[in-house]
Amino acid sequence: xxxxxxxxxxxxxxxxxxxxxxxxxxxxxxxxxxxxxxxxxxxxxxxxxxxxxxxxxxxxxxxxxxxxxxxxxxxxxxxxxxxxxxxxxxxxxxxxxxxxxxxxxxxxxxxxxxxxxxxxxxxxxxxxxxxxxxxxxxxxxxxxxxxxxxx
Amino acid sequence: xxxxxxxxxxxxxxxxxxxxxxxxxxxxxxxxxxxxxxxxxxxxxxxxxxxxxxxxxxxxxxxxxxxxxxxxxxxxxxxxxxxxxxxxxxxxxxxxxxxxxxxxxxxxxxxxxxxxxxxxxxxxxxxxxxxxxxxxxxxxxxxxxxxxxx
Numbered sequence: 520x521x522x523x524x525x526x527x528x529x530x531x532x533x534x535x536x537x538x539x540x541x542x543x544x545x546x547x548x549x550x551x552x553x554x555x556x557x558x559x560x561x562x563x564x565x566x567x568x569x570x571x572x573x574x575x576x577x578x579x580x581x582x583x584x585x586x587x588x589x590x591x592x593x594x595x596x597x598x599x600x601x602x603x604x605x606x607x608x609x610x611x612x613x614x615x616x617x618x619x620x621x622x623x624x625x626x627x628x629x630x631x632x633x634x635x636x637x638x639x640x641x642x643x644x645x646x647x648x649x650x651x652x653x654x655x656x657x658x659x660x661x662x663x664x665x666x667x668x669x670x
Numbered sequence: 671x672x673x674x675x676x677x678x679x680x681x682x683x684x685x686x687x688x689x690x691x692x693x694x695x696x697x698x699x700x701x702x703x704x705x706x707x708x709x710x711x712x713x714x715x716x717x718x719x720x721x722x723x724x725x726x727x728x729x730x731x732x733x734x735x736x737x738x739x740x741x742x743x744x745x746x747x748x749x750x751x752x753x754x755x756x757x758x759x760x761x762x763x764x765x766x767x768x769x770x771x772x773x774x775x776x777x778x779x780x781x782x783x784x785x786x787x788x789x790x791x792x793x794x795x796x797x798x799x800x801x802x803x804x805x806x807x808x809x810x811x812x813x814x815x816x817x818x819x820x
Contacts, residue, residue, distance in 0.1 A: 527769050527770075528769070528770055530765075530769055531765070531766050531768075531769030531770030531774075531775065532766070532770060532774075532778060532817050534762045534763070534765045534766040534769065535762075535763065535766035535770070535774075535775045535778035535779050536778060536781075537758075537762050538758075538759050538760075538762040538763040538766060538779050539778060539779045539780075539781050539782045539784075539785055540785045541754050541755065541758040541759035541762065542755065542759045542763075542779070542782040542785075543782050543783070543784075543785030543786035543788075543789055544754050544785075544789065545751055545754045545755040545759060546782070546786045546789075547786070547789055547790070547793065547794075548747065548750055548751045548754060549751060551747065552744065552747045552748070552751060555744075556740065556741060556743070556744035556747060557733075557736060557740060557744055558733055558736060560725070560728060560729050560732060560733060561729050561733045561736055561737055561740070562747075562748065562751065563725050563729070564722070564725040564726050564728070564729035564730075565729075565744075565745070565748035565752070566748050566751035566752040566755055566756070567718060567721050567722045567725050567726075567752065567755075567756060568722050568726065568748075568752070569745075569748050569749045569751075569752030569753070570718055570752035570753070570755060570756025570757055570760070571715070571718040571719060571721075571722050571752075571756070572752075573749075573752060573753055573756070573757045574711075574714050574715050574718060574756060574757050574761065575715050575718075577757065578711035578712070578714070578715055581709055581711045581712060582711060582712045582715045582716075585708055585709060585712040586712060586716075589707070589708055589712070590707060592704070593704045593705070593706070593707055593708050594704075594716065595704070596700050596701070596703050596704025597700070597701055597704040597705065597708070597713050597716045597717050597720075598716060598717070598719070598720040599700045599704075599720070600696075600697045600698075600700035600701035600704065600713075600717050600720075601697075601716065601717030601718060601719065601720030601721040601724075602720045602721070602723075602724050603692075603693045603694075603696045603697040603700055604693060604694060604697040604717070604721055604760075605693070605720065605721040605722075605723075605724035605725045605728075606689060606690070606692075606693035606724065607689075607690045607691070607692075607693030607694035607697065608690075608693075608721075608725060609690075609693075609724065609725060609728045610686045610687065610688075610689035610690030610691075610693055611686075611687070611690040613686045613728075614682075614683045614684075614686035614687040614689075614690060617679045617682050617683045617686065618679055618680055618682070618683025618684070618687075619683075622680065622683055622684065622687065623683060623686075623687045623690075626684065626687035626688060626690075626691055627687055627690045627691045627694070628691075628780070628783075629691055629695075630690075630691045630692075630694040630695040630776070630780065631695070631773075631776040631777045631779075631780040632695070633691055633692060633694075633695025633696065634694075634695045634696075634698050634699055634772055634773055634776040634777075635773045635776070635777075636695075637695060637696055637699040637772075638698075638699050638702070638771070638772045638773040639773075641699055641703060642699060642702060642703060642771075642772065645702065645703065645706070645771075646702065646771035646772065646773065647771075648773050651815050651816065652773050652774055652777060652816050654812075654815055655777055655812045655813065655814075655815030655816035655817075656773070656776070656777040656780070656812065656816065657812070658808050658809075658811055658812030658815065659777050659778075659780055659781055659808070659809050659812035659813060659816070660780065660812075661808055661812075662781075662784070662804075662805045662806070662807070662808030662809035662810075662811075662812055663780060663781065663783050663784070663805065663809065664805070665801050665802070665804050665805025665808060666783045666784050666787050666801070666802055666805035666806065666809065667783055667805075668801055669787070669799045669800070669801025669802035669803075669804075669805055
């Protein structure tokens with residue numbers, strides 16, 4: 520691996536770790552909101568709305584330039600990605616409404632394995648799924664279950 | 671009759687959990703597939719437009735009355751959550767997906783409960799148990815395996 524590729528990989532994983540930290544921080548903020556102000560579904564909907572307003576305002580110039588030349592395929596795929604994560608959030612909260620967290624958490628925790636399966640099926644020309652990635656993801660999922668039950 | 675009701679709720683819960691796992695799992699792959707000709711900034715905004723539409727519809731369908739009785743302070747917290755989760759979290763997550771791929775980025779980002787547990791220990795005075803220790807070690811080992819490929 521050359522220096523540039525190493526740097527790209529390094530930053531990629533650094534961003535992933537930072538994203539995980541921010542999602543965890545948002546869980547703490549979410550706990551405060553759901554304890555004191557609203558139901559989780561309402562909190563999610565409004566947080567996403569304000570997230571959209573913030574990112575839309577910050578990246579307005581780039582988005583308005585690129586959106587005009589964006590292919591229909593990209594619009595659909597990225598739009599579907601947003602729908603998928605929204606269904607994830609909605610499904611999570613609705614599931615917690617009808618059953619216990621001990622049932623919901625282990626099922627939802629397997630999502631990286633779904634990503635790997637889907638990536639190996641639909642992203643064949645774009646990214647390579649290695650045995651180490653699969654093994655690592657399985658170990659992370661089991662670890663997450665331990666953490667979930669341990670807290 | 672009661673057992674039938676409990677069973678039905680359990681099955682509904684499992685199906686909804688599977689929907690959540692599918693949604694989270696497919697999201698990274700779909701964005702990776704669609705991001706080839708667009709910047710992370712634009713991808714983040716477009717994905718948030720559709721996310722907002724879906725969650726707003728669900729929230730209005732299920733919690734119509736609650737929405738109109740929200741206190742103004744709640745909106746300050748919603749803004750804070752929106753900035754952390756989406757301007758911060760989703761933007762960096764999409765950056766990671768574009769640089770190292772959906773499968774590797776997802777494996778690392780899925781360690782979120784570990785960070786949540788650490789923050790809970792620091793800020794909410796929760797205890798570190800054996801399970802948490804084992805889980806932490808496994809997550810660190812799993813991520814190391816994903817990161818050190820070459």
